[in-house]
Amino acid sequence: MNKLKTFAAVAVGCGVIGFAGFLAYAQYGEHRTFPAIQNTTVGTPTDAIARGRYVAAMGDCAACHTVPGAASYAGGYTLQTPFGVIKSSNITQDKDTGIGTWTLEQFDKAVRHGIGSHGYLYPAMPYTAYAKMTDQDMADLWAYMQTITPVKQTVVENELPFPYNQRFLLAGWNLLFFQDKPFTARPGVTPLVSRGDYLVNGPGHCAACHTGKNLLGGDVSAALQGGTLQGWHAPDLTPNTHVGLGQWSTDDIITYLKTGTNRQTVASGPMQEAVENSTQHLTDPDLQAIAAYLQQLPGSPPHTAPAIAASDPQMVTGKVVMESQCEACHRADGTGVRNMIPAFQANAQVNARDPASLLHVVLQGAEGPVTAGNPTGAGMPRFDWKLPDDDIAAVLTYLRNSWGNSAPRVSTDDVKNTRTQLSADQWLGH
Ligand code: HEC
């Protein structure tokens, strides 16, 4: 008994010492300084601002820091995370509510090292990727940010429930999941692939959406093999021929990132925004670099499950729904219309294990990106009010298992749950 008590006391003691040690470590981490930025003066200030505007497009800072229709970079954009809601900061030059009094060092500490005005930042701000940005890109970006019109708007970023609202815990998260290391070119790859590596894993932060997350929100090791966020599935970007980009040519990738459409598909949801705000503004050499990098990734493990038989009751119903509701646009043979209406055949999103995006699009409709290369984005009508859960489940199962596609069945419950999650309308036909 006494032994047990002693053991318990020692265990509690160790816990307390460990916790105090962690607190001290977190304190130290928050107040540490980072190496100063080098090479800050290249060309005229106007050149630096123009380059910085391009860096802001690469990093898609506007996607999260500008609420659509509201003032640029004034923050307040809501990000749904599995832990609760986080709002983006006001990063205009306002001296009270923005970052108007900041220095380049403070800006760098927030963007590349994840420590902002309230302490550790939540990784909803993708500093884990921005850590790879070069000194030159950071200096140019700061030159540009200093030209942003000040907007007075107070944002309360963190209203997470306890314990997630305790920022010092992020020191632990960083230990587990954040490699605060500058970008280094991988040996043996071409300069083009290396530039692509930099863009994808640095400013472009493609992994924020396209890499799956573990229970604590850290990246899983299957990099760029698909992830699901905010009710959307961001597909596998490796050369897997079934669920990845294996059937896309270099030109297919470039056209998609530049215009939001290609012969196969049309971008919707978070990718529609990424194309509009970010990738359409990239230069052709940079888009080529991204394509070259993605194409040399090792393919994710091949998928072998056979398609569900055409005689399956869900497949039979699904075909009828497809013929009456979808065929006029998507075509009976699933080939769609080039640059306007997605082809279902050989479509990675359609074959993806997780049908989140398909459910999202069919229930609530979607708008294609409006870009300089494709000014009239086509629209997909919403079907939440028009079709019952079992018809939606059937038609998605049908298009996931026809024309050479194969993917797990979509159930009536999947549709029902997604309706609730998205607050979509109910079927009007009851
Ligand atoms: C995916 C969404 C997202 C993107 C993209 C993003 N941010 Fe953020 N950012 C956030 C969120 C959310 C916060 C608040 C996090 C917190 O309070 O912990 C934030 C915080 C910040 C802060 C800290 C402000 C402060 O007062 O501490 C700065 C500076 C910042 N972002 C700059 C940028 C820049 C520059 C870019 C582009 C290179 C960018 N962000 C891109 C979501 C994003």
Ligand code: HEC
């Ligand atoms: C904010 C989240 C987000 C970010 C950041 C993001 N993507 Fe996406 N991406 C998505 C989603 C969601 C889709 C699915 C869109 C759809 O179904 O129409 C997608 C689709 C794609 C597709 C089409 C895949 C297919 O098979 O249809 C490509 C290619 C792509 N993204 C490349 C990129 C690259 C390259 C980057 C980084 C420069 C990037 N994405 C950054 C969310 C994101």
Ligand code: HEC
């Ligand atoms: C009026 C024309 C039209 C009709 C009818 C229509 N669609 Fe679409 N659909 C589109 C367009 C356009 C898009 C691209 C929208 C975007 O990505 O923003 C699309 C996108 C989709 C996608 C996303 C594909 C991808 O690659 O991400 C799915 C899934 C889909 N439709 C399924 C259906 C189903 C199922 C039906 C019938 C119940 C249907 N559509 C009826 C025009 C239509």
